Amino acid sequence: MGWTIGNFYLTESQMRGNAIEVYNYFTEKGWTLNAIAGILGNMEKESNINPGLWQSLKEGNYSGGFGLVQWTPATNYTNWAAANGYSITDPKGQLYWIDMETVEAGQWIETSDYNITFWGFKTSNAAPDWLASAFLKNFERAGVEVEAERRAAATKWYNFLKKSIEGSQVIEKAVQWAINIANDDSHGYDQTHRDGPDYDCSSLICWAYSNAGLNTRPGYTPATGSMHDVFVDAGFEDVTSQINLPTGAGLVRGDVLLKPGSHTEMYISNSQLVGASQNEHGGVTGGQTGDQTGEEIHVHGYYNYPWQYVLRYPGGGVAPVQGLSIVRWIPG
Numbered sequence: 293m294g295w296t297i298g299n300f301y302l303t304e305s306q307m308r309g310n311a312i313e314v315y316n317y318f319t320e321k322g323w324t325l326n327a328i329a330g331i332l333g334n335m336e337k338e339s340n341i342n343p344g345l346w347q348s349l350k351e352g353n354y355s356g357g358f359g360l361v362q363w364t365p366a367t368n369y370t371n372w373a374a375a376n377g378y379s380i381t382d383p384k385g386q387l388y389w390i391d392m393e394t395v396e397a398g399q400w401i402e403t404s405d406y407n408i409t410f411w412g413f414k415t416s417n418a419a420p421d422w423l424a425s426a427f428l429k430n431f432e433r434a435g436v437e438v439e440a441e442r443r444a445a446a447t448k449w450y451n452f453l454k455k456s457i458e459g460s461q462v463i464e465k466a467v468q469w470a471i472n473i474a475n476d477d478s479h480g481y482d483q484t485h486r487d488g489p490d491y492d493c494s495s496l497i498c499w500a501y502s503n504a505g506l507n508t509r510p511g512y513t514p515a516t517g518s519m520h521d522v523f524v525d526a527g528f529e530d531v532t533s534q535i536n537l538p539t540g541a542g543l544v545r546g547d548v549l550l551k552p553g554s555h556t557e558m559y560i561s562n563s564q565l566v567g568a569s570q571n572e573h574g575g576v577t578g579g580q581t582g583d584q585t586g587e588e589i590h591v592h593g594y595y596n597y598p599w600q601y602v603l604r605y606p607g608g609g610v611a612p613v614q615g616l617s618i619v620r621w622i623p624g
Contacts, residue, residue, distance in 0.1 A: 297344040297381050299351045310341040315453050316611045317387045323414045330423025333446025337438055338362040343383040360386045403429045420446040459607020463546035465504035470558055470566045474589045481568045481588035493556050496568040517553045528603040535602045540594040548603040555597050563594045
């Protein structure tokens with residue numbers, strides 16, 4: 293989903309985007325979801341999960357706090373960042389410091405109530421609210437603790453990320469199914485026989501998410517004219533306002549692009565779409581089942597149809613659990 297960074301307070305939506313980025317980084321380093329939620333509960337109260345935030349918005353006040361965990365004085369982090377080639381607002385540098393430099397810098401001091409090592413914290417499956425207190429007492433040692441708020445925030449982020457992870461698994465199943473159909477020439481484009489083995493543009497996307505467990509075929513297979521309402525009812529969010537449609541900037545894996553009454557495709561990452569486009573185009577005719585040209589259902593580069601809506605299932609933007617798939621590239 294991408295970071296939101298700057299010396300300002302974030303909206304809940306912006307914090308969610310940053311929380312997903314924190315999750316994606318730390319989960320690759322072996323942190324548990326519980327531990328990530330625990331640190332996010334602290335980050336929310338320290339910085340709004342904003343790597344560009346200065347304490348009290350006093351930008352350049354290096355004697356105050358700065359960054360995701362509000363290093364105080366700010367030079368405790370900014371000097372290290374400069375020495376190691378990071379811009380001070382670069383979240384990767386801040387997350388690296390937390391993961392790799394905390395112990396070396398002497399930032400983690402075990403307390404009697406939370407007698408846990410930093411490694412133990414990162415790999416713990418204890419309750420997120422308990423881990424929020426452990427991070428507060430052993431790392432932050434904040435002047436204004438608001439401990440109950442940190443604990444509540446940790447539980448909130450645990451529930452949000454758990455739902456997002458589950459959503460990412462649904463998205464990945466749908467994406468993989470659509471790509472497999474595109475890569476199998478026994479499936480082609482057909483509007484009359486659109487529920488398999490051939491599909492048209494809308495039935496391909498509806499079947500992809502239906503096979504992933506969502507109610508995108510509520511007793512029938514919608515056409516593009518009714519897809520928006522059906523997909524919203526199935527739990528999708530309309531994120532059109534967040535997307536630069538001419539360039540595709542802001543799209544994440546699994547997003548559904550839709551022009552009601554006309555066309556729909558699915559974004560699969562790396563500026564690629566998968567979709568069913570036209571029955572045996574390219575001068576080939578005959579109406580046979582299957583893909584006669586390799587392009588009736590295929591993967592191709594992003595283009596603006598123009599799209600009217602972008603629909604996203606919660607969990608879009610979370611790193612796929614199963615990793616990226618191998619995609620057959622066919623120029624559009």
